[in-house]
Amino acid sequence: MVFKLEKVVPWGRSFADYRKMFNLSDRDLELKILDCGGGPASFNAEMAKMGNRVISCDPLYNFEKTAIADRINDTYPSIIKGLKTNFDLFVWQEIQTPEDLGKLRLSAMKLFLADFEKGREQNRYLNQELPNLPFDSNQFDLALCSHLLFTYSEQFSYDFHLLSIREMCRVAKEVRIFPLVDNFTGTPSPHLAPLQQALKLDGYQATITTVDYEFQKGGNQMLVINKAN
Numbered sequence: 001m002v003f004k005l006e007k008v009v010p011w012g013r014s015f016a017d018y019r020k021m022f023n024l025s026d027r028d029l030e031l032k033i034l035d036c037g038g039g040p041a042s043f044n045a046e047m048a049k050m051g052n053r054v055i056s057c058d059p060l061y062n063f064e065k066t067a068i069a070d071r072i073n074d075t076y077p078s079i080i081k082g083l084k085t086n087f088d089l090f091v092w093q094e095i096q097t098p099e100d101l102g103k104l105r106l107s108a109m110k111l112f113l114a115d116f117e118k119g120r121e122q123n124r125y126l127n128q129e130l131p132n133l134p135f136d137s138n139q140f141d142l143a144l145c146s147h148l149l150f151t152y153s154e155q156f157s158y159d160f161h162l163l164s165i166r167e168m169c170r171v172a173k174e175v176r177i178f179p180l181v182d183n184f185t186g187t188p189s190p191h192l193a194p195l196q197q198a199l200k201l202d203g204y205q206a207t208i209t210t211v212d213y214e215f216q217k218g219g220n221q222m223l224v225i226n227k228a229n
């Protein structure tokens, strides 16, 4: 499948967001981490500054910094408009308005853009995509996936989800996916329950865990997948 930049709506979260979404402890931050569908999030950039190492995979990284920056600027107004139209689907407490949210996301994406070229040289940003990853088995301690699987349940089939999760489980000892609800609707992904069953048959434990992060109403849970003992 050809990945087209004009189809991407680049939107990236920060280290602080990742920490809460995935319940990352101080010890977790020292693990070898893979971020699948890292997009323009600043998690990798901020972790690198702290001396921790994350590898992020995303077909977005095939494009040049200026093209990604242009795409962010082009799509930004429509995202703010979408948030205003769907205002009631979000929790407006810490962040009170769509404009405030926009500023936060833009500042994270600026950190990403400032780090992107250096990080690409250091092989921290790889143009790779699910469901096939070019890594050895158990190369990572932890694989994270934020706002890709389950979020786009309509666009990505059940089979794509299963293959992607199996691949993340192959390359990492533990997988965490957040959130578990569909984009905008806030309803649980229809893929979730059958995936939990399939993963159990594969010999994995897939546990739903509530986290201290909820911006999309109902989106305050992650799926943690480990090899069953």
Ligand SMILES: C[S@@+](CC[C@H](N)C(=O)[O-])C[C@H]1O[C@@H](n2cnc3c(N)ncnc32)[C@H](O)[C@@H]1O
Pocket: 008, 010, 011, 012, 013, 014, 036, 037, 038, 039, 040, 041, 057, 058, 059, 060, 128, 129, 130, 131, 145, 146, 147, 148
């Ligand atoms: C909504 S963004 C989330 C970015 C980041 N994880 C965050 O939460 O801020 C979803 C990302 O998934 C990427 N993506 C789409 N298809 C993918 C695939 N097959 N494998 C990996 N990433 C993919 C998109 O390019 C986009 O950057």
